[in-house]
Amino acid sequence: MPQSSLHDPRASLCDDLGRTVRYVRISITDRCNLRCKYCQSNAQTCYIPHDNILQYEEILRIVKILHGLGVAKVRLTGGEPFARKGCPDLISLLRTQFPNLDLRITSNGTLLQEHVPMLKKFHVNAVNLSLDTFDAQVFTEITGANLLGNVLNSLDALLAANIQVKLNAVALRGITQPALDDFIYAATSLGIDVRFIEFMPIGHDTAWSKDLFCPVADILALAWERVPLQPVSVDNPLQGPARMFEIKGKRGRLGFISPISNHFCHTCNRLRLTSDGYLRLCLYDDQQYPLRTLMREEKLDDLALAEKIKQVIRTKPLGIHLLQARKQQQPVAQRTMSGIGG
Ligand code: SAM
Numbered sequence: 001m002p003q004s005s006l007h008d009p010r011a012s013l014c015d016d017l018g019r020t021v022r023y024v025r026i027s028i029t030d031r032c033n034l035r036c037k038y039c040q041s042n043a044q045t046c047y048i049p050h051d052n053i054l055q056y057e058e059i060l061r062i063v064k065i066l067h068g069l070g071v072a073k074v075r076l077t078g079g080e081p082f083a084r085k086g087c088p089d090l091i092s093l094l095r096t097q098f099p100n101l102d103l104r105i106t107s108n109g110t111l112l113q114e115h116v117p118m119l120k121k122f123h124v125n126a127v128n129l130s131l132d133t134f135d136a137q138v139f140t141e142i143t144g145a146n147l148l149g150n151v152l153n154s155l156d157a158l159l160a161a162n163i164q165v166k167l168n169a170v171a172l173r174g175i176t177q178p179a180l181d182d183f184i185y186a187a188t189s190l191g192i193d194v195r196f197i198e199f200m201p202i203g204h205d206t207a208w209s210k211d212l213f214c215p216v217a218d219i220l221a222l223a224w225e226r227v228p229l230q231p232v233s234v235d236n237p238l239q240g241p242a243r244m245f246e247i248k249g250k251r252g253r254l255g256f257i258s259p260i261s262n263h264f265c266h267t268c269n270r271l272r273l274t275s276d277g278y279l280r281l282c283l284y285d286d287q288q289y290p291l292r293t294l295m296r297e298e299k300l301d302d303l304a305l306a307e308k309i310k311q312v313i314r315t316k317p318l319g320i321h322l323l324q325a326r327k328q329q330q331p332v333a334q335r336t337m338s339g340i341g342g
Pocket of ligand 1: 080106168
């Protein structure tokens, strides 16, 4: 297709509320070697059949189109991205084909250590490691696997390779508060960002409950009691929704992401692509658009696919409305986070 039309600045992805999409999270597999209670607590999860999973060439094609429409940042996620065979090949192809792309990965860190030289070689911009505790027993209780050591080894290897790392912890009542000193120590001793995200009632298989939910404001209040914090102002359109704080006189920062207690829908700049090739406009919305079918069966060319994507993005909803409309204790979206690409 003519590249020029995809690079037309007027072609950027805007919705009807004036938000511009600049960021896509791509789930490259729904498979995961962990069973985190907040994500998919049921070990009997049915995986998407192999034939329905997007092939790497299809992912590259969608990235090419989205990049042409102004998407500057791509995050590979899952499931666990390193659980998919050939994940390094995808990273290498993405970097080679899109040298300026801000390319990031979210991983549970259990299978990552051996891939650190590859991540370095292909200039992956940052890796987010999901880690909810530094206590091996609690880690096993949350994730169903005794693999904390693997995550810590991956963390060390990433830092030794000078790759930017952020730690993401789901705020869980009774689990995060007792671990706060460990998180603050990790942030200050390693000089990294540690971010706490509110537990969202997403997926038919989540163990979400009011009792486990902990507003990040509670963690922030506790952190203020431990260390002097200084809010960081951010002026970067690609920046995520975390409210960041420096720890005065120390390295490292703490971040707080509040999708439930203090939503940031008005500034949402992201899309999600599921591993079976559906575009999702909002984490809370089960409406999804079948790019796989448009590519495989309807055989749309790049220009037609770009038009279709621009059209659907206009309808990007305000997730807060969906959250408010949900019935008590029901999940706001049925697909698990590992299926959507959290
Ligand atoms: N397997 C990778 C990992 O663990 O980072 C990537 C996929 S995981 C679904 C992506 C992120 O979603 C993780 O940071 C995880 O903690 C977060 N997550 C999953 N379920 C969540 C929920 N119900 N509420 C908030 N965050 C959740």
